[in-house]
Amino acid sequence: MIRLLLNRLWQTAIVLFGVSVITFIIMHSAPGHPLQANPELRLDPTAVERWLELRELDEPLPAQYIGWLSRMFRGDFGKSLIYNRPVPELALERLPATLLLTVPAFLLALGLAISCGTWAALRQGGFVDRLLGLATLAGLSLPSFWLGIILMMLFSYGYPWLPASGMRTAENSSVSDILAHLVLPVTMLVAGSFSYYVRYVRYTVLAVLSQDFIRIARARGFTELYIVFRHVLPNASLPIVTVAALSLPQLFTGALVAEYVFSWPGIGRWIVTSTLARDYPVIMAVNLSAAALVAFSNFLADLLFLLIDPRLRFKA
Amino acid sequence: MKRQQGAELYLGIALILLLTVLAVFSPLFANYDPHQTDAKRWLQSPGEEHFFGTDRLGRDIYSRVVYGARVSLAVGFLAMLFSITVGTALGALAGYFGGFADQLIMRLTDIVLVYPAMLLALTLAAIFEPAIWLVVLVIGATGWPAVARLVRGEILRLKSLEFAAASRMLGASHWRVLLIHLLPNAFGPILVAATVAVPAAILTEAGLGYFGLGIQPPIPTWGNMLREAQNYIRHAWWYATFPGAAIFITVFAFHLMGEGFRQRLDPDSQPGRGRRAYYH
Numbered sequence: 001m002i003r004l005l006l007n008r009l010w011q012t013a014i015v016l017f018g019v020s021v022i023t024f025i026i027m028h029s030a031p032g033h034p035l036q037a038n039p040e041l042r043l044d045p046t047a048v049e050r051w052l053e054l055r056e057l058d059e060p061l062p063a064q065y066i067g068w069l070s071r072m073f074r075g076d077f078g079k080s081l082i083y084n085r086p087v088p089e090l091a092l093e094r095l096p097a098t099l100l101l102t103v104p105a106f107l108l109a110l111g112l113a114i115s116c117g118t119w120a121a122l123r124q125g126g127f128v129d130r131l132l133g134l135a136t137l138a139g140l141s142l143p144s145f146w147l148g149i150i151l152m153m154l155f156s157y158g159y160p161w162l163p164a165s166g167m168r169t170a171e172n173s174s175v176s177d178i179l180a181h182l183v184l185p186v187t188m189l190v191a192g193s194f195s196y197y198v199r200y201v202r203y204t205v206l207a208v209l210s211q212d213f214i215r216i217a218r219a220r221g222f223t224e225l226y227i228v229f230r231h232v233l234p235n236a237s238l239p240i241v242t243v244a245a246l247s248l249p250q251l252f253t254g255a256l257v258a259e260y261v262f263s264w265p266g267i268g269r270w271i272v273t274s275t276l277a278r279d280y281p282v283i284m285a286v287n288l289s290a291a292a293l294v295a296f297s298n299f300l301a302d303l304l305f306l307l308i309d310p311r312l313r314f315k316a
Numbered sequence: 317m318k319r320q321q322g323a324e325l326y327l328g329i330a331l332i333l334l335l336t337v338l339a340v341f342s343p344l345f346a347n348y349d350p351h352q353t354d355a356k357r358w359l360q361s362p363g364e365e366h367f368f369g370t371d372r373l374g375r376d377i378y379s380r381v382v383y384g385a386r387v388s389l390a391v392g393f394l395a396m397l398f399s400i401t402v403g404t405a406l407g408a409l410a411g412y413f414g415g416f417a418d419q420l421i422m423r424l425t426d427i428v429l430v431y432p433a434m435l436l437a438l439t440l441a442a443i444f445e446p447a448i449w450l451v452v453l454v455i456g457a458t459g460w461p462a463v464a465r466l467v468r469g470e471i472l473r474l475k476s477l478e479f480a481a482a483s484r485m486l487g488a489s490h491w492r493v494l495l496i497h498l499l500p501n502a503f504g505p506i507l508v509a510a511t512v513a514v515p516a517a518i519l520t521e522a523g524l525g526y527f528g529l530g531i532q533p534p535i536p537t538w539g540n541m542l543r544e545a546q547n548y549i550r551h552a553w554w555y556a557t558f559p560g561a562a563i564f565i566t567v568f569a570f571h572l573m574g575e576g577f578r579q580r581l582d583p584d585s586q587p588g589r590g591r592r593a594y595y596h
Contacts, residue, residue, distance in 0.1 A: 018423065
């Protein structure tokens with residue numbers, strides 16, 4: 001088990017190193033340097049040279065990479081070209097809004113998916129199962145930003161029930177106001193990830209249901225409810241946790257799109273606007289930390305399996 | 317039940333054929349020039365003259381949606397070809413030869429897979445000038461690792477079967493065994509991966525277009541039409557509705573077809589296969 005963990009840790013380290021190299025290469029293959037990102041800026045060439053020298057941008061690439069990496073390790077992620085403030089500071093300001101949006105959406109989607117998926121699997125081939133199959137296929141086909149726009153057209157403009165954008169109405173800090181702002185973006189996020197999870201849940205529950213111990217439990221006369229909660233769901237939990245953990249990149253993408261569509265003042269919208277404005281330090285820090293976060297959560301998921309499933313501890 | 321399952325496959329294929337005809341023969345189906353502006357008829361609601369209404373410059377939305385099918389399908393197919401080709405080649409090498417090549421290729425897939433695909437695509441599209449071939453490359457670059465992993469798994473499984481050992485015994489070279497005997501047997505899963513890759517690429521292309529980093533106007537794409545439409549959703553419901561519906565129908569058609577293939581090649585009645593997913 002220790003060997004397994006060390007092996008995974010080593011692989012994660014390699015991935016993180018690769019991510020840093022690739023992010024660095026992508027940024028440096030950008031034509032010109034950050035000061036040329038805005039062609040309307042007319043700058044004195046000697047000032048540009050001085051600026052590059054100050055930021056060590058005139059050194060050879062490997063030296064720049066090492067310098068950049070060591071600054072990252074010291075927590076210096078650079079300053080945003082737009083706000084002229086440290087990147088982590090800007091990110092932390094926006095983190096609560098993003099969590100407020102994504103955590104409820106994630107829990108809601110997963111909870112719904114586990115209940116609907118289990119139900120569909122128990123009645124495989126039945127009406128509900130087939131309807132759910134078609135509905136999730138449709139859910140996976142919906143472009144999420146279009147769904148957001150449609151929701152906004154229907155429930156903010158067609159029937160003016162819910163606010164269309166932002167997180168709160170000016171001079172109104174009540175909880176119900178924030179909740180009203182949450183409804184549409186959360187619905188949009190849930191629609192996408194529910195369809196994604198529910199197919200896995202149904203598939204794994206079906207796999208568990210076909211095993212011998214379920215037939216034996218049935219033969220022993222246990223009620224269906226007891227079998228589902230005592231035998232099926234615990235055995236199906238491992239793959240479901242895997243999929244939930246591995247869906248972190250999708251959650252990230254979901255937040256990007258939902259926050260952009262609904263002008264939600266979180267990290268996602270900031271990332272999109274920074275990318276559109278070619279704010280290189282922000283793009284670089286965001287790419288690196290998003291990838292590192294995913295790599296780290298994959299590692300945590302592996303740890304979690306060892307805790308959930310004692311069989312794995314002995315297998316390796 | 318059996319007949320119902322077949323229906324998904326045929327409905328999907330029929331829709332895709334229809335969309336392909338629409339894309340190839342766009343000038344025959346569009347009743348207006350998609351670039352023709354008309355200052356007097358901007359933001360007209362759908363009617364007999366303009367089936368889907370007109371946009372902010374008075375261009376016919378129906379004709380633009382028809383022409384948009386060209387870009388979407390072209391990008392979808394080309395990005396799929398890219399990720400399937402690269403993924404199959406690298407996955408087959410990793411699975412068959414193992415050792416250092418396997419380690420190298422698998423770590424590379426790990427590295428690409430930890431980037432949220434949309435973020436990577438956005439970053440790449442922001443840094444380089446967005447052109448059609450670049451959008452294809454960007455989407456393909458995020459799509460190949462999943463294919464590589466799948467093909468590697470299939471080749472590992474097939475390699476251990478007796479017919480592979482038998483053909484080696486008869487004097488076939490490694491390359492012959494891999495290319496003539498193993499890869500054709502992995503065709504089924506690769507086909508399913510291909511039918512999943514096309515709609516994923518179409519969605520990413522539309523997303524990039526919506527963010528303004530995809531294929532740029534004046535070429536009409538469903539994504540950049542939605543971007544233009546978002547400022548007018550309060551007054552012109554048709555502006556955003558029809559391009560989005562086109563994306564939805566196209567992606568849905570590919571998903572129907574993929575689902576049909578999957579049910580034939582890997583029916584849910586074989587639940588044992590599901591366990592591969594979590595023990596890796």
